[in-house]
Amino acid sequence: MYNLYYWPHIQGRGEFVRLALEAAGAEYVDVARQPEKKGGGRAAVAALLQGTDPRAPFAPPILEVDGEWISQTGNILAFLGPRLGLVPRDERSRRWANQLQLVVADFVVEAHDTHHPIAKHLYYEEQKPAARRRSRAFVELRMPKFLGYFEAVLARNPKGPEWMVGAAMSYVDLSVFQVVAGLRYAFPKAMSRLEPAHPLLVALCARVARQPRVARYLRSKRRIPFNQGGIFRHYPELDR
Amino acid sequence: MYNLYYWPHIQGRGEFVRLALEAAGAEYVDVARQPEKKGGGRAAVAALLQGTDPRAPFAPPILEVDGEWISQTGNILAFLGPRLGLVPRDERSRRWANQLQLVVADFVVEAHDTHHPIAKHLYYEEQKPAARRRSRAFVELRMPKFLGYFEAVLARNPKGPEWMVGAAMSYVDLSVFQVVAGLRYAFPKAMSRLEPAHPLLVALCARVARQPRVARYLRSKRRIPFNQGGIFRHYPELDR
Structure with a gap:
């Protein structure tokens, strides 16, 4: 039995953990998505971060299991895998899976x-010119680099190009799926240009x-829709 | 016997691995720092990245041991620890150590x-106004947040405030040392203001x-000095 603590209104980094739990059919409580009266809401996450536990985490997502707090997405997935x-x-x-997951994290x-190229605490509107320049470099150089790497990993997998690691679905596949889904939301034009060159990834x-x-989860209300508060945001002016 | 592959002219992310190997007295070759005639230089790193090995890494640092390529700093340290x-x-x-190491990575x-708030491939001079704004937020908000967290981890360690994890030096301590050393180089003014509030960390x-x-290593030629090509760079205009 797992308790997941993550901000309740966005997919964010919590989604990589949710996908793993859901894909495995694990029983878990998405604590902050419970009613506030029942200990849910953002306050549930904030309380953990401000706690005085010797191993209080730095940031969510946080997984609680058997009284242990585990945070940092890659660390949680290395544990859950x-x-x-x-x-x-x-x-x-x-x-190898952990290594790929940390590439995903980057x-x-x-x-x-x-x-948000300047600062997390400022609004997007306060950093638009910098966002436009950073996005240009991201779309032109970084997206092809990362997506091309994932494509190459699939092509070179000795067990076949179906999965990133070995011969079955791993948490890395779920995370790569999530990133691609996010990029399709945030940068639909760039992705429609890039996808044909990455058939294995698609x-x-x-x-x-x-x-x-996974299909059931994606159709359920448990899957928070992409929105303008998360990691992946759709600003048409950033998607040339 | 370990072979480390990392860019030869900077500390960079390779330094977190070098410090662990050095602190443990491990035998290793810093491959790219060997003469080019002997297979060293940047070409040694580039060859690995462009290789067609099924598990070719995305980026250095890369540790080779028993024919296995291990990359991503946190992944290497979780293996070496x-x-x-x-x-x-x-x-x-x-x-817990892995979790803290990933906080260090962030x-x-x-x-x-x-x-480099806009793009890695551009010069600093091409992104100065954005760098100034990003540095202000970093110095005012992010440095206190991360340093304060490390201080709290030390204060709460049930085994005492000498080390980050348990009762002896771990790779996390070496990494935290490296980050503080880097910040002292890059942001000396900010650090001299912040240090008095973080006595356990100091x-x-x-x-x-x-x-x-560690002391012998730091005095040796194997320790590359901080410089303006690495992660931590000293631009007085960014250190208010």
């Missing part, structure tokens, strides 16, 4: 910073979305 | 982006620097 059957058993493959920071994302548990 | 005796033995403490990205860094192997 083996428990949920979402990573191969051997240590080498687990390191990509996510860069995607976020397209609309096929992977369709494959992930077809998994019965 | 137990082998080098630089993390407690129990799984929970290892997760901080490092933000420190880098103070001078003491930690002095403690790390006093470890005999």
